[in-house]
Structures are given as structure tokens and as C-alpha cells.
Amino acid sequence: LAKTTQPISMDSYEGQEVNITCSHNNIATNDYITWYQQFPSQGPRFIIQGYKTKVTNEVASLFIPADRKSSTLSLPRVSLSDTAVYYCPFGNQGGKLIFGQGTELSVKP
Amino acid sequence: NAGVTQTPKFQVLKTGQSMTLQCAQDMNHNSMYWYRQDPGMGLRLIYYSASEGTTDKGEVPNGYNVSRLNKREFSLRLESAAPSQTSVYFCASSEGTVYNEQFFGPGTRLTVL
Numbered sequence: 001l002a003k004t005t006q007p008i009s010m011d012s013y014e015g016q017e018v019n020i021t022c023s024h025n026n027i028a029t030n031d032y033i034t035w036y037q038q039f040p041s042q043g044p045r046f047i048i049q050g051y052k053t054k055v056t057n058e059v060a061s062l063f064i065p066a067d068r069k070s071s072t073l074s075l076p077r078v079s080l081s082d083t084a085v086y087y088c089p090f091g092n093q094g095g096k097l098i099f100g101q102g103t104e105l106s107v108k109p
Numbered sequence: 110n111a112g113v114t115q116t117p118k119f120q121v122l123k124t125g126q127s128m129t130l131q132c133a134q135d136m137n138h139n140s141m142y143w144y145r146q147d148p149g150m151g152l153r154l155i156y157y158s159a160s161e162g163t164t165d166k167g168e169v170p171n172g173y174n175v176s177r178l179n180k181r182e183f184s185l186r187l188e189s190a191a192p193s194q195t196s197v198y199f200c201a202s203s204e205g206t207v208y209n210e211q212f213f214g215p216g217t218r219l220t221v222l
Contacts, residue, residue, distance in 0.1 A: 034210070041216070042215065042216070043113075043199045043201070043213025043214055043215060043216055044152065044199075044211075044213050045213070046210045046211065046212070049210060087151060087152075096154055096157065096167060096168075097142075097152075097154065097211060098154075098168075099144075099151035099152040099153070100151050101149075101150060101151045102151050
């Protein structure tokens with residue numbers, strides 16, 4: 001069964017760069033890798049998506065190695081408001097997103 | 110644009126009661142999804158609709174039915190609620206099924222006693 005594996009939790013301090021790595025078991029050739037952020041009592045929010053190499057937007061960077069068996073979300077200079085749970089689901093062309101347990105990021109002052 | 114809206118926000122049911130969770134989106138998206146999230150867990154896909162007129166099972170469809178009423182609306186029905194269905198239910202939509210950027214609603218918190 002295809003799934004993702006992430007660290008359960010991470011701690012950081014304001015101003016630091018945070019890298020969260022996700023392993024993708026049995027990712028298919030056509031699957032894109034996406035990252036979502038979820039605050040308490042809210043639905044997840046899309047952050048970034050990629051297929052391979054590096055993608056950057058105004059919020060984060062996504063690094064995907066050539067074998068695509070993992071990906072790393074990089075958050076530059078985190079603030080307290082980045083405290084959230086981060087998920088790295090991947091999906092097939094049917095639109096099914098398989099979410100793992102996520103990584104709970106705690107940013108401290 | 111309101112995005113994805115869900116009703117109700119909260120609901121308490123007794124075991125065996127039925128109810129329908131409503132979801133609507135105003136982004137003209139083709140695909141819609143229902144997820145459940147149990148405490149401390151990730152989201153699990155219940156059902157999805159790739160396009161108007163089609164529905165498909167996700168990871169945990171047992172005990173649920175869905176209806177894609179039109180392009181905007183996708184409802185989730187619990188015919189006979191059970192305590193194991195206590196969860197937060199999220200509806201989501203996306204333009205298509207290939208690029209996977211899904212937009213989520215605020216959720217419905219359901220408790221079954």
C-alpha cells in the first residue's frame with residue numbers, strides 16, 4: 001500500500017530555517033508531490049507542489065531527488081505563525097490524496 | 110468567493126440516527142472530495158467525485174454514501190451513525206484530478222453518542 005512517512009514532530013525557533021523530509025513508499029511515475037499545512041480547527045491548506053528537482057514559491061521550497069523516493073519541504077526563517085501540522089500527500093491521476101500522520105512543527109520564540 | 114463551504118459546523122447524533130453533511134464550492138471546480146480526520150491523525154479519503162455525475166470510493170467508504178448533486182454540491186450521508194464515525198469531516202475541491210491542489214472547507218465536527 002502506497003504511503004508517506006514523516007517525523008511525528010519537530011521543534012524550531014523563530015528565524016531558523018526548517019527542513020521537513022518525507023519518504024514516499026511506492027510513489028507512481030505520474031504522481032505529483034504536494035505539501036499541505038494545517039492549523040488547529042481548520043482544513044489543510046496547499047503550500048507547494050512538485051514533480052522533481054526544486055520548486056520555490058513565496059512561502060517555501062520543495063526539493064525532490066532524482067529517484068523521487070523522498071521530498072524535503074524547506075521553510076525559510078520560520079515565525080510563530082508557522083506552528084502547524086505539515087503533510088506530504090501524494091496523489092494519483094484519480095485525484096486520491098493519501099495523507100500520512102503529518103509532522104507537527106512547533107516554533108518557539 | 111466563499112471557496113468551499115460546509116454545513117453544519119457541529120452536530121451531535123445518537124447511535125442509529127442518520128444525517129447528511131452538505132458541501133458546496135463556488136470555484137467551478139470539477140472534482141470534489143470527502144475526508145475524515147480523527148484526533149491526532151491525518152486525513153483519510155472517504156469518497157470522491159472526479160467530475161459531475163461520477164463518484165468513487167476512497168480509503169474508508171464503509172458506512173457512508175455520497176451524492177454529487179451538481180457541479181457545485183457534494184453531500185455525504187450517514188445512514189445509521191455509529192460512535193466510530195465520530196470525527197471531523199472535511200470537504201475539498203480541485204480544478205481537476207491531475208495536479209492535486211485541493212481547497213478545503215472549514216470542516217464539520219460530528220459526535221455520535
